[in-house]
Amino acid sequence: MKIIDIYKEFKKLKKEITVIGRVRSNRQGKAVSFLVLDDGTYAKDLQVVYKPETIGYSQFSETRVGAIVSIKGMIIETPNRPQPFEISATEVILLDNCAEDYPLQKKEHTLEYLREIPQLRARAKTFQSTFRIRSSAAFAIHEYFIKQNFVYMNTPIITENDAEGAGEAFVVTTRKDAKYDQDFFGKKASLTVSGQLNAEAMAQSFNSVYTFGPTFRAENSHTNKHASEFWMVEPEIAFADLVKDIEIIEGLVKHVIDYVLKNNLEDLKYCESFYEEGLIERLQKMSNDNFEQVTYKEAIDILVEASKKINFEESNIKFGMDLSTEHERYICEKHFAKPVFVTNYPKEIKSFYMKLNDDGITVAATDLLVPGIGELVGGSQREDSYDKLIERCNELKINPEDLKWYIDLRKFGYFKSAGFGLGFERLVMYLTGAKNIRDVIPFPRTPKNLLF
Template sequence: MEIYELLKGKNIKNEQEVKVVARVRSNRPGKAVGFLVINDGTSLLDLQVVYKSNLDNFNDISQVRVSSIIEVIGKILLTPDKEQKLEIQAEDIVILDEASQDYPLQKKEHSLEFLREISHLRSRTKTFQSIFKIRSVAAYAIHRFFQEENYVYVTTPIITENDAEGAGESFIVTTLKNDEYEKDFFGKKACLTVSGQLNGEAYAQAFKKIYTFGPTFRAENSNTSKHAAEFWMIEPEIAFEDLNFNIALIEKMIKFIINEVFNKCSDELEFCDKNLEKGLINKLKHISNSNFERITYTDAIEVLKKAVDNGQNFEEKNIFFGLDLGTEHERFLCEKHFEKPTFITNYPKEIKAFYMKQNSDGKTVAATDLLVPGIGELVGGSQREDNYEKLVARCEELKIDVKGLSWYNELRNFGYYKSSGFGLGFERLIMYITGASNIRDVIPFPRTPRNLLF
């Protein structure tokens, strides 16, 4: 029987006989009675096993080490007045596998930095059990949300010719020792994808509503708490819809995911609230119950200018139209000015990607970023440029290879009326939901500069 079923089940009876296979978290032996704390991974909560000297292998059990795997057969003892509502009175314990003495996760507190060095073992700790259970539930919630909204799930290529963001931060895929790409596997330069958006747009024109959810890669040499070389992106694309539809969809999706985590990860959220971010649960409830704010980039610049005039101590105090807002500016807007999640819209085209719809003012594009308290930007989206000539001209202006994007640009010539979408970095969302402060702690095996340990 699984520990989750025992602790959460409604039909568990006193003196019910059970068999559990689990890992030893701690062992507190005595002369006549001992106490094992075990966990099989199905529940964040542990189960206590009481073993007595009448067991034939009592001495062996008394010496069983942390992380050993045991099989316990015994009877349930309901303990409704205690913190844990039941325990097992052992009638037989079999040591299935004995862990070695140098197991690094003994019963003491370990730093997150130390645990990052043993990513193959850290998922056995309560911290990472909590984080990765929440990650699992959130991933399923994303699929459930879009499926219930009648979106088609599209898998886009991992290997591609295109840098969708135009930033040149892509990993090269090659079988050669030089850069003679015409002799390479694909006969041309190939990269790991930085976004599935361009391919997603093609399928949105066929199915109207699609979403992608998969790994993306950035060769951005940023050794920070928010950047990773490999991460997952959620990228829906909706044909025939504008930026306003996009904004409403983002808010609806974020709230759906948070509510799903509330419903299915109460123990894990309580642990994260206690150990990773005090007030986490209240923060998430506030997000779930708030109507997100909305402000144009132009108006946001004016708010920031006034803040500087009133003594706000930004590191970057030179506020002007065209400034690529820093995290400090974003957090001020959503944390101090509005005190809620905030959409900024209509950014200057010079600081946004080539594919974004140019507004009639000639200066801005129909783009939006969602800013959330505690982190800043969480989601970026836009309405796409639907005019072929404007799109090609923008590519040429930014010195982007038009030939490599010919298939994407020509979508505009074959019946293309509006398209909108957004990108949400999954790991950044998990950081926000769990209170984890480093992206390395929300990816099972993180890939960052100079780090390829596993």
């Protein structure tokens, strides 16, 4: 049996059971010995009691932390102890011992040290809880969209377009001379920075679609929330405006939180003890709160007023600036103390595909800012005017011919569309309280870091 199933059913299990797991500790005594076992399925370990007369007892004198063992025995309820039950073993078998230099001995290890051994760190309770929450969050995302009748789409990983126009894409090539016309695809290709443009085309056929896959940014950033390879959730909704976009964003985030609170409570308790005191209460509050909404101009006014009392690192606050993380966090953590949608950003600091508002200055865009993270989601209504989209490309020195297939969608019965991108790792950071994106990805890819 798996440990998670034993915890769920221990009151009903009246027969001898067998469990295989990894040794966390093995404390031997003359009359009775205690073994703590983990199999990765649950936040709580399994305590096993065995005595000298237990079958296989002689093998266990040299059983080390990290060894794989098989235990057969009966469940004994222990209502007056920290654990509700333990296994009284009738048989203990050492399946495979662990080397003495096993890096994860029974002591505290720093997160920095564990990042150097990602092939082993998932055996630590912190990362087991983190990655189980990550798995549940991914399932909840799919569940939400499928229930909303979205169609799941896989967009290309290798592409010829840079959807964000930032020029921070990884080139994919078989050549050393940059003669891309002679390359595998006959043109310059790169790893995708976003599946949005492709998803937008699919939404015009299916009404509502979403992608959920890896994206890549060749951005030389060393912050605690940037990675070179990360996962993005990118829905696209045809015939929708920014109001509908915001509705879908809030519904998705709350659904994921509710799912994790229901299905990963023990993991959240462990993350709360390790990462962030009050984590569960914070998530419950976010699930029950109505998210705030302000315009970018209103956000700037709030920051200008706050700067009279607070020394922001970026103190030259004015309309047209790109909000930094400290500004975003002040707005959602201090001023409103809840998640906040900021809307109608200046067009100069947003992407070419966002719909120009009637003022000709701002675009119908939104960022969802959440306490502890800052920006979690970025979305917009897409520009539906063929002429305005061409004009925006020219303004940003993007060759319209390179995006002809995308721009031409406006000529073939487009109407309007809206969508957003949610950084999955940032969501997992928010759910777990983790402070560094490197700790919510099994094998992180960051500048100068390609260990495996």
